[in-house]
Amino acid sequence: MDFSYSVLIPLIPLFAFLIIGLGGNKLKALASGLLGTTGLGVSFILSLYTAYQYFFVFGKSAEGVYQKIVAFDMVWLRFTETLHINMGVLLDPISVMMLVVVTTVSFMVHIYSMGYMKGEVGFERFFAFLSLFSFSMLGLVLATNIFQMYMFWELVGVSSFLLIGFYYQKPSAVAASKKAFIVTRFADLGFLIGILLYSYSTGTFDFGLLTNVDGELIRKGTEAGFLGLSMLTWSLILVFMGGAGKSAMFPLHIWLPDAMEGPTPVSALIHAATMVVAGVYLVARLFPVYALSSPDALEVVAYIGAFSSLFAAIIACTQFDIKRVLAFSTMSQIGYMMLALGVSGYGEHGIGYMASMFHLFTHAMFKALLFLAAGAIIHAVHTNDLREMGGLRKYMPITHITFFVALMAIAGIPPFSGFFSKDEILVAAFEHNKIIFFSSMLVAGLTAFYMSRLYFSIFWGKNTHYHHTPHETSPVMYIPLIFLALVTVFAGFIPFGELVTSDGKALHLHIHWNIAIPAVLVALTGIGVATALYMKESKTPDKVVASLGGVYKTILNKFYFDEIYMFVTKKIIFNLISKPIAWFDRHIVDGTMDGIGWVTTTSSEKMKNFQSGQLQQYAIVFISGVIALVLIFSYFSTN
């Protein structure tokens, strides 16, 4: 089977970007929107076709194992004989799955944005950037080698930067975009050093060679140690640092809540469904190496994931900005995916791997749905603040129902998709590590609680009086909601275990009721508590808050992490390093150079007095010189 057409999937959005970007001023707004959307639509259909061909027709080898197919590959830049960056298309279960995720969400977001961004200044620019992002994300997903991935990784970062800062005249948006870029850039420094270290010991960037479990490279670098860990472990931890930055894992998460300054469709696409899971995808891509050669690095992934998941879920309970609640929820759910990878084994023990990918898929759909619904709500009531909402179920029935579907899915209530994927994660955690398992259970309860709090505060609660009566959005905005809601309802029944596994062999899975039932009970408890507190307007939440006192305040302020980072950058790096360097350069280094100049001019100033033109003076100097020399010579010759 020839999959070479799949190279078009990323290229179509690229062309759309170039056409809209270069001809933006001349194109009508609507034309650029339609161009971008159509382009993505074609990519979407091609991706579905590829997925069908790959999973059900040609993907399996004779032994029934899904293969890695390189559909396209060319050398882009050569460093040494073996180290070269290629541009290519790699098809394997996870990349094909990601193709579907990215193009589905991106296509829906494009359609939605036609309505959401209508009449905005910079409509063309918005669609140009969306196309650029889609291109970069697809390039990342399809990368055949780690350096290609890194390149698209950076491009994804810059698209995110451009889109967060879309309202560039708003200082908070500019600050947020800067923060997102710099924090992820810092993480990418780790990624880059990781790649360089890793490729130095293995001599290749190619995923096919690096992750070949029968090959010799997979164990390269496990011996030479540094501070008790092998070189390979160090490089994998550094690579994971890049992933943690992009996926907003603790402690590199601080950019994600601020990134909500971008237009809401952007949050849905980039900061919920696609870019933020790139870190998970990265670990999954290198999973055989993590699992087989560096369990220590995988352990780091597990703990960072589990901690981030809990940390974010706690903060999400206290936030009032609906997009920020969703942002922390995203961080928490990505923590789930990370920990699932972290606790997973390889091959037939790879349930965590499969669960992580499964959750990535279902989460992308329902979280995109939640963000798009949030966008519709914000559009209708012109505020992000939960406290200014309430009773919206009457005004926005479609948004209400779709939001409810997503709520059920994220809370893990059967038969919605989130239930299935979360169940597998909990099973994997239970088998591997009890602490992580209990923390995940706690997170499940918290998730159900804060999502229900969000839901009730928006759609139930008090009957707020609005200046303009809110109304349901236009079809162009609610059709994507309905589509994603349908996916969310049915995605749980996709036999993921058959399709996406760590070694390409099918895993036969069933629901573990001994874990599923407690998990559902925990979720129901969370929902129950939220119902009691928020369904009707009441004073109880305030009382609870008052009784928590300082703890609540700390959580509300996100454990003061922004302040800590601010302190480090502003006070330490800017004021204690950068300013002194600038001063040092101007006054010490340059001062020395000027000083040399000064010494030269001043001494010549003094010396020129010797050239007085007076014969008597010359004679005196001459004679005293001769006398001095005579004295010196006679002194030395007598010795």
Next chain:
Amino acid sequence: MDILTLFVTIPVLTMLAIGFAKNTQQVRLISAVGMSIQLLNAVRLLFAFFAERKAGNTAEFLFTQDLVWFKSLNIHYAIGVDGIAVAMLVLTAIIIFTGVFASWTMKELTKEFFISLILLATGVFGFFISLDLFTMFVFYEVAVIPMYLLIGIWGSGRKEYSAMKLTIMLMGGSALLMVGLFGIYFNSNVAGGELTWNLQEIAKIQIPIEAQRMFFPMLFVGFGVLGALFPFHTWSPDGHASAPTAVSMLHAGVLMKLGGYGAFRVAMYLMPEAAQEQAWIFIVLTSISVLYGALGAIMQTDLKYINAYSSVSHCGLILFGLLMMNQTAMNGAILQMISHGIMTALFFALIGMIYGRTHTRMIDKMGGLMKVIPFLSVAYVIGGLASLGLPGFSGFVAEMTIFVGAFQHADIFHRVATIIAVSSIVVTAVYILRVVGVLLLGPIKNDEFLQLKDAEWHEQLTLVTLIIGIAGIGIAPLWLSDLIGEGLAPVVAKLLAAIH
């Protein structure tokens, strides 16, 4: 006339023609035509070079010519180019071409200005085609001296001070170079016979190690002053701040590259043993430069100072890459010369254009320019992204090649130095985004700026040419990297042979 000599003749003829021009209009037109022909000639050379290589000509230098012009010292007009020199010639042609258009609105003493500017470029062209060390040095001086006039007369701010400082520091460098070159010359006949200045001849012999130990640092520092080697970089912020736009473009774009080019072509190629011995000193200095320049740029408020410090950082990376002394890193260093050359020319052109409109270079006095001058602002953002090493632009290609090359050294010293240098990518992002955020984004601070006009045709031509340059290399780097790699092979072979 042979194709290489044309690189000197065309500018000389252009200067003569400018001498006869009657008004500013004609001066501009003649300069533009002359430099367009020069650019075409450079492109022609590129194709001719590829054609020769394809035809199987494997000589290290192609299109060679050799004429004696000073018999008693055996000085020749010896010329020839390898892949690297071709790339540098094309770079120079692009920068001077755009530099002419960036000076389109120059009003005072236009005739003298354009003559000096083109004279400067002539020196650079001559430098890159020379194979005779003395001739090379003469061209070098031809390039450096007009700088004094260009800054002193057409500059702004503390122009006399800056011009003097720059000239004296570069002359200090020249003095070291002169001594170093004589050192090479008097050691060029180890086997007996006539002393020679010819690079190819000298490369065949091994200069005695004692002489190398003495003259290598002189040459490396001498060239390093021009390449903004820490701590000899301080002429750069003041010099750039005072220089007129086109001069900054040419200076940072190509003149600073003479430093890096000379450092490897003369110092390292001819004295590889000393290079291996003493590299560590300069690796320390350059890895400091890279981070120090970037950190120094963070808190600056004058656009030109920001770019000057950024140049210190980027040029530090050039020398750093060269000192790693393997094929990959040195290839990256030369890519970085070209990349930084175009990028910094773009920045200085933009700064000149913005200054011409707002009459200030202080970023805190401006803000929200994206709204009023979108063309210039978008160009600035593109330049910024290229500068922070975004894939798709030349900076990424160059930096990654250097880093991958540098990582081929597994010892702790190189690793630490490399990681220091690599970490500059974060600091660069900080200062670039700070400028973009303060200067271009946010609300408009000054209502007078609402009246600003966006780029005119000659400005658009300048910017688009340069952007095509960085994006072109960034998207399809393989041919350039191969072109450079082939030129580097003999140099690297000598350096590797010198490891004990």
